[in-house]
Amino acid sequence: MKISIEELRRDYSDWIIMEAVVGSQSFGLATEKSDIDCRGVFVLPLNLRLEFDAIDQIADERNNEVYWELGKFIQLFNNGNPSSLEFLFSPEHCIRRGKDWFEFFRTRPVNYLNIRCKETFVKYARGQLHRAYGLNKKVFAPQSEVAPQVLDFCHIVTPYGGSKSLTEWMKTQKVKDQKWYAAAAIDHIDNGFAIYCQDDFSSGGNRWAYGIVRDETSACDVQTCSIPKDMEMRAVMVFNKNAFCHACKKHTEYWQWVKLRNEERYEKTIAQGKGYDAKNVMHCIRLLMTARDIATKHVLTVDRSADRDYLLGIKSGKLTYDEVVALGNRLCDEVDSLFDVSGLPATAFSDSYTPNHLLCDCLKRCPGNFYSLDLDV
Numbered sequence: 001m002k003i004s005i006e007e008l009r010r011d012y013s014d015w016i017i018m019e020a021v022v023g024s025q026s027f028g029l030a031t032e033k034s035d036i037d038c039r040g041v042f043v044l045p046l047n048l049r050l051e052f053d054a055i056d057q058i059a060d061e062r063n064n065e066v067y068w069e070l071g072k073f074i075q076l077f078n079n080g081n082p083s084s085l086e087f088l089f090s091p092e093h094c095i096r097r098g099k100d101w102f103e104f105f106r107t108r109p110v111n112y113l114n115i116r117c118k119e120t121f122v123k124y125a126r127g128q129l130h131r132a133y134g135l136n137k138k139v140f141a142p143q144s145e146v147a148p149q150v151l152d153f154c155h156i157v158t159p160y161g162g163s164k165s166l167t168e169w170m171k172t173q174k175v176k177d178q179k180w181y182a183a184a185a186i187d188h189i190d191n192g193f194a195i196y197c198q199d200d201f202s203s204g205g206n207r208w209a210y211g212i213v214r215d216e217t218s219a220c221d222v223q224t225c226s227i228p229k230d231m232e233m234r235a236v237m238v239f240n241k242n243a244f245c246h247a248c249k250k251h252t253e254y255w256q257w258v259k260l261r262n263e264e265r266y267e268k269t270i271a272q273g274k275g276y277d278a279k280n281v282m283h284c285i286r287l288l289m290t291a292r293d294i295a296t297k298h299v300l301t302v303d304r305s306a307d308r309d310y311l312l313g314i315k316s317g318k319l320t321y322d323e324v325v326a327l328g329n330r331l332c333d334e335v336d337s338l339f340d341v342s343g344l345p346a347t348a349f350s351d352s353y354t355p356n357h358l359l360c361d362c363l364k365r366c367p368g369n370f371y372s373l374d375l376d377v
Contacts, residue, residue: 008042008058008067016040018041019097020038021090022038022083026091037064039066039067040065040067041098041101042070070359080117082290089302110358111347112348113298113299115346117339121288122336125285126332128280129324130325143255145255148251150216152167157236157238173197178212178213180197180199181196181198181209182198182211184224195233195234195235196232196234208227278315278316278317285324286304288332289307295344298344
């Protein structure tokens with residue numbers, strides 16, 4: 001069963017128990033053109049929850065709106081997931097639905113802020129900082145509108161261990177159109193082919209070569225065929241299928257990104273000319289500042305209004321890539337050290353109050369038409 005965000009709100013709104021505005025709005029970093037992102041938690045009716053492939057998340061195409069199933073939500077913050085924890089501690093003015101549920105969760109005997117946050121907050125921020133450089137991002141690595149083609153990944157084996165692209169090799173041959181060539185698989189050589197050419201019709205005019213690929217623009221593999229007896233092999237060809245598949249994946253991901261990208265953010269990244277996604281880096285620094293508060297104050301401060309000017313300065317591209325990476329690395333090292341002496345508990349739950357206890361407590365609070373069982377752990 002698949003449900004869209006629109007269907008959840010229109011037809012199954014009674015499933016939703018918690019909902020809040022998140023992102024720049026809750027961080028106190030919103031500008032006039034900022035998106036309004038939303039997160040929420042829903043509870044499946046018992047008959048759907050017991051299904052093998054029960055829904056655990058409902059989201060829109062851009063992930064601006066994401067709703068977690070109750071069990072997944074508990075699993076996320078149990079693992080120290082930053083998004084779920086920032087949602088749980090949303091500022092009061094950002095909560096749209098279920099204030100009593102937010103209060104219920106916050107008063108459970110659960111150590112939401114624990115040592116696991118060191119791994120999740122810091123590791124995520126460190127990884128994003130080092131991936132932020134534009135040359136490694138789609139912004140600065142555009143893909144051609146033309147999809148990768150099989151023939152571009154075919155190479156002819158040449159003497160003394162060399163190779164030449166199939167296209168270049170055909171230019172040196174009498175027949176230069178691939179549709180008059182044929183490929184036959186070579187035993188024990190993965191994606192290796194013997195290449196033959198039909199350059200005359202001396203065999204009664206019957207055509208037997210139909211090309212190395214049937215359609216040059218849409219083929220996804222080399223086609224093989226039966227070769228007439230006594231035909232001379234012209235060359236040995238290797239099809240680099242792994243490279244072709246990887247190129248197809250990158251091409252698909254890029255154009256999917258183009259379809260979904262935030263155009264304003266894209267134009268700003270290009271205009272700044274700093275070679276990195278400044279908005280992404282700004283949120284990494286913000287996340288590290290939040291982690292520092294967890295380690296030193298044992299609180300998760302979602303609203304960073306006090307740091308607004310500083311963070312928006314990073315977002316505007318005032319720092320070079322080297323400067324923001326140096327800043328991020330210093331913060332990562334600092335937060336690492338602070339967690340080591342923080343005195344925070346090791347995990348969210350204890351032997352006396354487990355995730356199953358919390359889940360049962362939650363389900364008991366749900367309306368009777370959802371769960372009328374006498375639940376126990």
